[in-house]
Amino acid sequence: MATKRNPLEELRETVAHLAEQLKLPGSDKMDDLVGDLFGGRPTPARPLAEVQAELDGLIGLESVKEQVRALVALLQVQARRKAHGLPEVATSQHLVFLGNPGTGKTTVARLLAEMYHAVGLLQKGHLVEVDRSGLVGQYVGATAIKTDRVVRRALDGVLFIDEAYALAPEDGRMDFGPEAIEVLLKRMEDHRHRLVVIVAGYPRLMEAFLSSNPGLHSRFAREITFPDYSLDALHAIFTRMLVQHEYALAPGADEMLRRILAGLHTNEDSGNARFARTLFEQALNQQALRLSRHENRSLDTLDRDDVMTLTTDDITGAAAALGAEPAPETQPSRWWHWLT
Ligand SMILES: Nc1ncnc2c1ncn2[C@@H]1O[C@H](COP(=O)(O)OP(=O)(O)O)[C@@H](O)[C@H]1O
Numbered sequence: 001m002a003t004k005r006n007p008l009e010e011l012r013e014t015v016a017h018l019a020e021q022l023k024l025p026g027s028d029k030m031d032d033l034v035g036d037l038f039g040g041r042p043t044p045a046r047p048l049a050e051v052q053a054e055l056d057g058l059i060g061l062e063s064v065k066e067q068v069r070a071l072v073a074l075l076q077v078q079a080r081r082k083a084h085g086l087p088e089v090a091t092s093q094h095l096v097f098l099g100n101p102g103t104g105k106t107t108v109a110r111l112l113a114e115m116y117h118a119v120g121l122l123q124k125g126h127l128v129e130v131d132r133s134g135l136v137g138q139y140v141g142a143t144a145i146k147t148d149r150v151v152r153r154a155l156d157g158v159l160f161i162d163e164a165y166a167l168a169p170e171d172g173r174m175d176f177g178p179e180a181i182e183v184l185l186k187r188m189e190d191h192r193h194r195l196v197v198i199v200a201g202y203p204r205l206m207e208a209f210l211s212s213n214p215g216l217h218s219r220f221a222r223e224i225t226f227p228d229y230s231l232d233a234l235h236a237i238f239t240r241m242l243v244q245h246e247y248a249l250a251p252g253a254d255e256m257l258r259r260i261l262a263g264l265h266t267n268e269d270s271g272n273a274r275f276a277r278t279l280f281e282q283a284l285n286q287q288a289l290r291l292s293r294h295e296n297r298s299l300d301t302l303d304r305d306d307v308m309t310l311t312t313d314d315i316t317g318a319a320a321a322l323g324a325e326p327a328p329e330t331q332p333s334r335w336w337h338w339l340t
């Protein structure tokens with residue numbers, strides 16, 4: 001993701017890098033010093049209640065919401081303890097997000113970063129999302145520089161490493177992934193109070209990743225599992241997008257939507273909420289195509305209903321474009337039609 005870079009940040013990097021090259025005693029403090037002098041200015045946070053409401057408004061994810069609430073509550077209680085002169089129990093805020101693609105991991109990470117900001121754990125609460133390619137270089141020495149740079153960008157916010165298991169390939173070939181992990185672990189220690197790291201990926205592969213390095217295992221002690229969405233949840237996500245964007249389904253289209261969602265193979269790559277989103281976007285394309293093909297009607301005479309309505313064909317076409325097939329029509333509803 002492209003982030004606007006500020007020249008002072010560049011300067012901070014350069015100075016820190018130089019200091020590292022020179023291996024000056026105490027040069028590890030240089031980065032923090034420069035960061036505190038320039039650049040690292042805190043930004044105002046959204047009120048916690050507002051971010052919390054956004055999280056609560058996500059469909060499904062009940063267990064995830066519960067765990068996030070517990071994390072934030074713990075921080076708030078610790079902050080109150082500190083205010084009363086009681087010792088804080090230092091807990092690690094680094095997290096593992098386990099879940100298939102499209103289950104809401106990035107969405108929740110972004111909100112969690114804002115919540116950490118709102119309760120004062122982080123000064124900025126932005127999210128820097130990277131995958132292996134953002135951390136690992138092509139030649140000796142490049143990985144440390146790349147990883148360092150990413151860490152600096154993420155300071156005072158959350159570093160979200162997607163498909164983190166790709167940093168520890170199982171086949172043990174010569175690889176710079178483990179170097180990135182080493183640098184990361186070191187920086188997590190150096191910047192204990194300025195960095196929260198979330199590693200995310202398929203549940204199956206993350207276990208192997210975490211056990212690839214004892215330092216990882218101990219630092220990422222908390223796991224949050226993102227289950228696949230149920231058919232009803234996916235239906236609700238799609239329906240919410242319709243409402244938000246002021247579209248409506250023609251009679252019969254909802255039935256087709258359900259059949260398509262039911263036909264999704266529930267496996268690691270079924271797409272989950274992301275599928276619901278792309279299906280919606282594809283349906284809009286299909287609608288536009290259909291309307292533009294109207295023989296005796298020009299596009300600027302379309303009425304409100306025309307441009308609002310998605311038909312069964314729009315939905316079917318969208319699914320076909322995504323290589324998805326509707327599940328067979330459900331028997332009970334057919335009998336129901338006969339009987340009524
Ligand atoms: N519970 C939810 N309610 C509504 N939309 C969701 C929900 N979870 C995910 N989405 C949408 O689905 C898409 C994929 O979510 P994302 O957080 O990127 O998943 P992941 O990071 O697990 O691959 C995003 O467009 C997001 O807005």
Ligand SMILES: [Mg+2]
Pocket residue numbers: 105106107162
């Ligand atoms: Mg993601």
